[in-house]
Amino acid sequence: MGRRGGTVFQWAIGLIFGFTALAVVLILSTLLFHPDWGRFVSLARDPEFRFAVLFSLGTTAVATAAAVLTGIPAAYFLARFDFPGKVAVASALELPIMLPPLVSGIALLIFFGPVLGGVLAKADWDIVFTYRGVIAAQWFVAVPFGIKVFRQAFETVDLRLENLARTLGYTPAKVFFRVTLRLTRRSLLGGATMVWARTLGEFGAVAMLAGITRMKTETLPAAIFLNISLGDVDFAIAAAVVMLLMAFALLMMLKVFMPGEHGQ
Amino acid sequence: MSGALLAVNALNVLVGTFRLHDVSFTMGGDEYLTVIGPTGCGKTLLLESLAGLRRVASGSVFFLGWELTRTPPEKRRFGYSCQDGLLYPFATVEENILFGARAQGLENDPAVRKRMGELVERMGIGGLLERRPGFLSGGEKQRVSLARAILTAPKLLLLDEPLSALDPCTRAEIRGLLRDLHSEGGMGVIHVTHDFSEALELGDSMAVMNAGRMERTGPSMDVFLKPETLFAARFLGGENIVKGMARWLSGEMWFDVGGGPVLGPLSGSLPEGAGSALIRAAHLRLSAGRGSASCPPNSWEAVVSDIVIGSARVDIYCQGGGRWQVGVSFSEWRSLGLSTGAPVTISVFPEDVHLLRD
Numbered sequence: 091m092g093r094r095g096g097t098v099f100q101w102a103i104g105l106i107f108g109f110t111a112l113a114v115v116l117i118l119s120t121l122l123f124h125p126d127w128g129r130f131v132s133l134a135r136d137p138e139f140r141f142a143v144l145f146s147l148g149t150t151a152v153a154t155a156a157a158v159l160t161g162i163p164a165a166y167f168l169a170r171f172d173f174p175g176k177v178a179v180a181s182a183l184e185l186p187i188m189l190p191p192l193v194s195g196i197a198l199l200i201f202f203g204p205v206l207g208g209v210l211a212k213a214d215w216d217i218v219f220t221y222r223g224v225i226a227a228q229w230f231v232a233v234p235f236g237i238k239v240f241r242q243a244f245e246t247v248d249l250r251l252e253n254l255a256r257t258l259g260y261t262p263a264k265v266f267f268r269v270t271l272r273l274t275r276r277s278l279l280g281g282a283t284m285v286w287a288r289t290l291g292e293f294g295a296v297a298m299l300a301g302i303t304r305m306k307t308e309t310l311p312a313a314i315f316l317n318i319s320l321g322d323v324d325f326a327i328a329a330a331v332v333m334l335l336m337a338f339a340l341l342m343m344l345k346v347f348m349p350g351e352h353g354q
Numbered sequence: 355m356s357g358a359l360l361a362v363n364a365l366n367v368l369v370g371t372f373r374l375h376d377v378s379f380t381m382g383g384d385e386y387l388t389v390i391g392p393t394g395c396g397k398t399l400l401l402e403s404l405a406g407l408r409r410v411a412s413g414s415v416f417f418l419g420w421e422l423t424r425t426p427p428e429k430r431r432f433g434y435s436c437q438d439g440l441l442y443p444f445a446t447v448e449e450n451i452l453f454g455a456r457a458q459g460l461e462n463d464p465a466v467r468k469r470m471g472e473l474v475e476r477m478g479i480g481g482l483l484e485r486r487p488g489f490l491s492g493g494e495k496q497r498v499s500l501a502r503a504i505l506t507a508p509k510l511l512l513l514d515e516p517l518s519a520l521d522p523c524t525r526a527e528i529r530g531l532l533r534d535l536h537s538e539g540g541m542g543v544i545h546v547t548h549d550f551s552e553a554l555e556l557g558d559s560m561a562v563m564n565a566g567r568m569e570r571t572g573p574s575m576d577v578f579l580k581p582e583t584l585f586a587a588r589f590l591g592g593e594n595i596v597k598g599m600a601r602w603l604s605g606e607m608w609f610d611v612g613g614g615p616v617l618g619p620l621s622g623s624l625p626e627g628a629g630s631a632l633i634r635a636a637h638l639r640l641s642a643g644r645g646s647a648s649c650p651p652n653s654w655e656a657v658v659s660d661i662v663i664g665s666a667r668v669d670i671y672c673q674g675g676g677r678w679q680v681g682v683s684f685s686e687w688r689s690l691g692l693s694t695g696a697p698v699t700i701s702v703f704p705e706d707v708h709l710l711r712d
Binding site: 246250251253255256257258259260261264269272273343 | 402405406407426428430431432433434436440442443444453454457458502512534
């Protein structure tokens with residue numbers, strides 16, 4: 091509080107902070123104290139559990155890579171160029187952040203079903219109810235986060251550094267790779283971490299587009315949902331704990347990468 | 355256009371609502387041109403346009419006879435240095451200096467390495483090569499920035515207020531360095547500044563900008579002493595800008611300062627009627643007492659109202675037919691023996707009275 095005593099306002103916000111922090115920590119810690127740890131260890135050898143963990147890691151890695159590879163150029167374009175209707179386009183790109191994932195899922199299902207389904211089927215590249223659908227849904231809900239964070243990173247770059255590089259002989263592409271990316275590296279890594287976290291936790295849109303099929307499109311959130319519906323609470327809690335630890339690790343990575351996110 | 359290093363013709367550049375209007379000038383191969391004007395007048399925009407960083411709406415830029423109007427910046431190969439010695443924070447001093455050479459694939463060229471060695475020694479930054487920009491002073495950053503800009507020996511160096519963020523002592527050092535670098539020859543310099551003393555000290559020629567237009571160009575001392583426009587006279591620190599009436603008498607132009615002296619015959623001309631004129635403080639002559647002037651039309655009586663002792667001269671403010679600032683040397687001031695309230699006679703040679711357009 092800075093000074094001894096403090097005002098009523100300072101005490102009030104201190105108490106609210108304490109209550110909020112306690113509530114969040116208590117709720118999350120129940121996940122760690124509740125499980126039967128013996129069952130937890132045996133689950134590590136359970137094929138379904140192992141599939142869910144590895145499938146989640148694999149699909150989210152691909153979706154994150156895709157979101158980074160599409161999100162960074164899109165964000166750079168938005169940060170550096172003006173065009174008619176830019177505000178509307180930028181808002182549309184951020185829309186999936188605001189939408190309930192189920193709505194995104196319905197849009198994806200229509201797009202890859204009735205709209206593109208025939209073409210994709212002919213190419214033997216079905217999206218709906220396949221692992222590709224899982225990745226597509228994860229990408230769709232995560233890329234707007236990426237664009238938002240990457241764009242903020244590019245907008246903090248002193249444009250004179252990019253212009254200076256042009257006068258020193260760098261083409262626009264070389265300026266991007268040798269100046270802009272180097273200046274924003276930490277923020278972009280932080281953004282990529284946020285994207286990964288978003289893909290990892292995605293359930294609604296994935297369920298709509300790829301379905302929840304055991305050992306086929308079963309991500310960790312899908313495994314939690316499936317097993318809690320079937321009454322295998324230990325399995326669901328074990329999967330939740332794994333997700334909690336993953337999220338914690340990602341958050342730590344975010345704190346390391348993002349400027350100003352180090353905290354105290 | 356032959357023989358000119360740079361020829362700019364009726365250049366128009368539009369950025370938002372601001373516009374560079376029909377900017378035209380030429381400069382020779384070894385010329386040091388200073389572009390001077392207040393903040394927001396378009397100096398930096400002009401420099402960026404010359405560097406190829408801004409899209410030109412109309413007009414042309416020729417460099418050594420080649421048109422560069424739409425050539426991208428990376429192909430112009432001009433040296434460029436920004437205010438506050440902008441360096442790449444992720445690179446060491448050495449990497450910063452070699453940053454342009456690297457783009458051209460000359461990073462390990464023996465000739466470039468040799469020149470870098472000579473430059474860093476000359477600029478006193480040899481001991482800083484492994485440091486990051488965050489550990490450099492403002493003057494050191496500016497030296498590194500200059501070394502980077504001239505490493506590949508450009509024929510034209512563009513400087514955007516390179517001294518404005520420095521303390522007076524460092525500024526003097528970098529001024530000396532710029533003079534030295536330019537004196538070697540083979541490189542023209544366009545130096546943007548808002549400090550007319552810097553422009554006078556460094557530039558062979560000077561261009562005064564106002565609201566996107568070039569108000570006056572010419573040899574530095576010529577522009578300083580004869581700014582031609584009211585704006586340029588004010589911006590260049592004109593001490594005595596007086597209002598009066600311009601008149602033709604027997605085919606000669608005279609300027610009547612209302613309630614003050616009548617000045618002339620003058621070499622310049624204005625349309626008859628109300629106008630302005632500039633007399634530099636150093637061009638007014640002062641004698642103690644009244645009525646000692648030998649040339650009545652260009653002399654008048656006044657009383658000393660204030661005396662300000664500066665670092666380089668003494669400014670004596672006088673009241674009589676207006677308020678006048680007279681600059682005298684320390685020895686002259688001592689010999690005049692003046693104090694506040696003393697009667698004086700002020701005189702001026704007609705050739706030192708410069709008529710100003712609005």
